């Protein structure tokens with residue numbers, strides 16, 4: 001009941017974002033990292049999109065050991081057939097089909113009436129079920145879909161055989177309260193809702209992808225679609241590492257379990273950055289270079305006395321070896337002395353005071369002070 005399925009779409013939604021494309025080998029390497037980390041479902045690509053995508057999904061399906069492999073497809077037979085063919089080698093496969101359900105998308109994008117959309121949902125899901133028992137259906141632009149129509153669409157998808165129902169906040173428009181209300185509404189109103197697992201898929205256009213995902217889980221969803229480093233269309237998707245560490249760190253209020261080995265997070269983040277050349281902002285939660293770094297003297301002093309004073313998670317829990325006390329103009333004497341000791345310089349009180357003054361002088365002019373600079377400070381007395 002409290003198990004949350006982690007559905008990673010780094011290789012599909014993530015790869016769709018500008019600057020994040022990956023070649024065949026790179027996708028295989030990333031899929032192996034995700035699998036080793038304990039992701040439940042890897043969305044490996046959009047098989048009809050290109051020959052390359054088809055081949056990558058097929059190769060991933062043939063090599064991944066544990067995770068279920070999913071392929072995305074529109075509500076079209078050719079798409080679904082391509083997904084089924086590319087997923088054939090997988091030990092466990094999922095066909096993920098979607099269609100827009102919001103008034104705006106149905107009218108302007110699909111040029112279809114609501115009744116035609118319902119028919120397409122029925123036809124696509126039942127066709128997909130011919131290839132696998134594991135079929136996910138997504139209501140694209142679900143967060144902006146009218147409640148009555150969303151209920152009918154979800155009921156239709158489940159009747160046709162969908163086992164996972166995903167309600168994406170495709171455009172990153174939702175707030176946590178409205179997004180949660182959508183799930184409560186579906187659970188209350190859709191008669192066959194207990195036959196499927198509900199899923200969240202949130203974009204970060206307003207910076208709320210993770211908050212919205214967690215709100216959806218608290219309202220009854222049990223699958224989270226997310227990406228490493230939060231890469232994805234426009235402002236990105238909900239970041240896997242943030243979701244998993246929020247659940248772990250605040251487990252008394254988010255009492256859910258998942259299969260992720262969090263000590264693999266840093267490696268997954270760095271592997272993705274090095275493959276794509278798409279670096280992570282230094283102040284990014286969990287995986288940014290500064291996420292476990294401290295420069296202010298007050299914080300460094302606290303950290304040296306007890307790391308829990310300024311860290312809610314240990315660096316080891318995400319696979320980093322230790323926190324970093326950065327030497328800069330905000331650093332205090334306590335951290336300065338410790339760092340010098342670490343470098344083999346045991347100074348008396350007066351010597352230390354002199355060196356500390358020289359250090360502060362240097363730090364006023366120089367942003368980054370490395371171990372070499374510290375050595376020089378002490379030797380040059």
Ligand SMILES: [Zn+2]
Nearest residue numbers: 013170201233
């Ligand atoms: Zn998306």
